[in-house]
Amino acid sequence: MALLTILIDGVAYGMVLFVLACGLSVTLGLMNFVNLAHGAFAMAGGYVAVVLMQRFGIPFLWTLPAAFLATASAGWLLERSVYRPMYAKSHLDQVMFSIGLVFMSVAAMKYVMGSQQQIIQLPGWLLGRFEFVGVSVGRYRLFVIMVCGALALGLSWIFARTLFGSRLRAAVDDARVARGLGIPVNALFAATFAAGSGLAGLGGALGIELLGLDPTFPLKFMIYFLIVVTVGGTSTISGPFFAAMLLGVADVAGKYLIPQAGSFIIYALMVVLLVLRPDGLFARTKA
Amino acid sequence: MSAPDLAASGLAGHVRASLMLSRRWHTAEALFWVGAIAAAFLFPRQLLLMNEIAILALFALSLDLILGYAGIVSLGHAAFLGMGAYSAGLVALHIASDPLLGLFVGMAASGLLGLVTSPLVLKGNDLTRLMVTLGVGLLMLELANALSFITGGADGLQGIMMGKLFGHFEFDLFGRTAYAYSLGVLFVLFVLARRIVHSPFGLSLRAIRDNPLRATASGVPRNWRLAAVYTLSAAYAGAAGALLAQTTQFVSLDVLDFHRSADVMLVLIIGGAGYLYGGLIGSIAFKFLQDFISGFTPQYWQFWIGLFLVLFVLGGREMIHGGIKAVLARLRALKPGKRP
Numbered sequence: 186m187a188l189l190t191i192l193i194d195g196v197a198y199g200m201v202l203f204v205l206a207c208g209l210s211v212t213l214g215l216m217n218f219v220n221l222a223h224g225a226f227a228m229a230g231g232y233v234a235v236v237l238m239q240r241f242g243i244p245f246l247w248t249l250p251a252a253f254l255a256t257a258s259a260g261w262l263l264e265r266s267v268y269r270p271m272y273a274k275s276h277l278d279q280v281m282f283s284i285g286l287v288f289m290s291v292a293a294m295k296y297v298m299g300s301q302q303q304i305i306q307l308p309g310w311l312l313g314r315f316e317f318v319g320v321s322v323g324r325y326r327l328f329v330i331m332v333c334g335a336l337a338l339g340l341s342w343i344f345a346r347t348l349f350g351s352r353l354r355a356a357v358d359d360a361r362v363a364r365g366l367g368i369p370v371n372a373l374f375a376a377t378f379a380a381g382s383g384l385a386g387l388g389g390a391l392g393i394e395l396l397g398l399d400p401t402f403p404l405k406f407m408i409y410f411l412i413v414v415t416v417g418g419t420s421t422i423s424g425p426f427f428a429a430m431l432l433g434v435a436d437v438a439g440k441y442l443i444p445q446a447g448s449f450i451i452y453a454l455m456v457v458l459l460v461l462r463p464d465g466l467f468a469r470t471k472a
Numbered sequence: 473m474s475a476p477d478l479a480a481s482g483l484a485g486h487v488r489a490s491l492m493l494s495r496r497w498h499t500a501e502a503l504f505w506v507g508a509i510a511a512a513f514l515f516p517r518q519l520l521l522m523n524e525i526a527i528l529a530l531f532a533l534s535l536d537l538i539l540g541y542a543g544i545v546s547l548g549h550a551a552f553l554g555m556g557a558y559s560a561g562l563v564a565l566h567i568a569s570d571p572l573l574g575l576f577v578g579m580a581a582s583g584l585l586g587l588v589t590s591p592l593v594l595k596g597n598d599l600t601r602l603m604v605t606l607g608v609g610l611l612m613l614e615l616a617n618a619l620s621f622i623t624g625g626a627d628g629l630q631g632i633m634m635g636k637l638f639g640h641f642e643f644d645l646f647g648r649t650a651y652a653y654s655l656g657v658l659f660v661l662f663v664l665a666r667r668i669v670h671s672p673f674g675l676s677l678r679a680i681r682d683n684p685l686r687a688t689a690s691g692v693p694r695n696w697r698l699a700a701v702y703t704l705s706a707a708y709a710g711a712a713g714a715l716l717a718q719t720t721q722f723v724s725l726d727v728l729d730f731h732r733s734a735d736v737m738l739v740l741i742i743g744g745a746g747y748l749y750g751g752l753i754g755s756i757a758f759k760f761l762q763d764f765i766s767g768f769t770p771q772y773w774q775f776w777i778g779l780f781l782v783l784f785v786l787g788g789r790e791m792i793h794g795g796i797k798a799v800l801a802r803l804r805a806l807k808p809g810k811r812p
Contacts, residue, residue: 219602271785274785275598276598276602277598277602279785281737281738282785284734284778285778285779285782285784285785286778288734288775288778288781290778291778292771293775295771296775408606408607415599415603446618448614449611449614449615452607452610452611455603456604459592460591460592
């Protein structure tokens, strides 16, 4: 039953990747803006959780919303100040700009928190594993799957059923026409950017136990976010979700079954997929 | 001769004349290279730093060939630098210690890698190209890490002994031979690149960069041209890698690291892309900047590099070389008789 355990670990991993990356996919689709610094928000969220737990003794569950709020407000501020002039620039400019932000955040975090891996103490009821129909399941992994699954459902409900969601979809499809119809695209974008950054921060806090946390986090996981977004496409919530699942399971299975290949499988998979389907695996075919 | 033929031959003559004109060497260019040689005699204690500058300049030149002239963006150019470095290092370790042989093998290996991966950058838009090149760069890093029985893994290739250059000049501790060698290779490859970009081939590349649709419609074989320049650029990066391996006598996974690709992009942004000297000037500025910053904060110099990137993009990429161009235009306006 080791295979089923790998599957569950992979799903938990993929769920965290989805929460980390879904904000990026919406910002990319909405403003056509390549924000490689998305991982910096995730790292910030992780460190917020670590500091709150270690320095102030706040319980783990309360640090999760705190991580969300802290990174969401940071995202809102940065969007207003430095990101906004970037939208009109070329992709190359945007990439260089956000790489600069990544370098800054990595070095700054090293300076403030030191370069060691951060370890957190989970509450007792999330520790250990239990047997379920002969399959060994980690309690924390199950918790992550439930939290992230609820988030994914909530997000797809917002995306598909609310006024905000339909405006967002309209703006992603064609920002000019949406503007012409009176949809406040800029305000929509600011809100989405903040929420996406907040989700990244939440994912960073949830992922400390699964992905690890040190100052090189934004560089190490940049490629993972990009895979989720480019493979999943930007026009739906389900696209990035399935892409994240695929990536999570493939990565965990690859590292477990063929450890000497490392991340090779993932990168090869991404290059092949990008060449075969440059617009994403789950992208709608444009009429 | 019918009228359209006449017009065509007139146009061809015009193009030829303008190409010949752009091929002529400017005094400022000669001064630049004389300055590079003079620097070796003026600052004999800084030869190792100058060697690094020459190698970085060659690496940036190779990126300029695809970015500045063909409009191909790349975030994984370190793949070719690393390929060249490992090939040259392995040649020196296992086959022969002659530097020129290693340089040649490094260029060939990287060029081959460029040729094989060129179909990947022909498809899609800038965004997919950035992702694919990033992916290829990371793939090469993982590969070098996994094939540790060839590459030495995290320990790198150690104990590289270089033979004498041309059988005469030994690589010394102060970097005298190293700088002369790197500068020589840089100069030769630069002259070649200069000739290429001012040829009809180079002109067709710029046509593709500025308007791919129109270039294809005028009969430019877009994919072949792009594949050719990508291969050439990869070979140039391989030469830079080979020089790096030979003059430092050490190759580690660091040559394939992502920060190499990002740094060389910053170099080209500082100097400006699309006129060949951008990478050279940028690498001088970058290395001095790096040397200066790491002087007082060795651990956190990445922060300042990041800040420079952000400020450069926010302030407009053309800040430095735009300024230089403006000054040159002023100077030219001062002496009205001598317009080139």
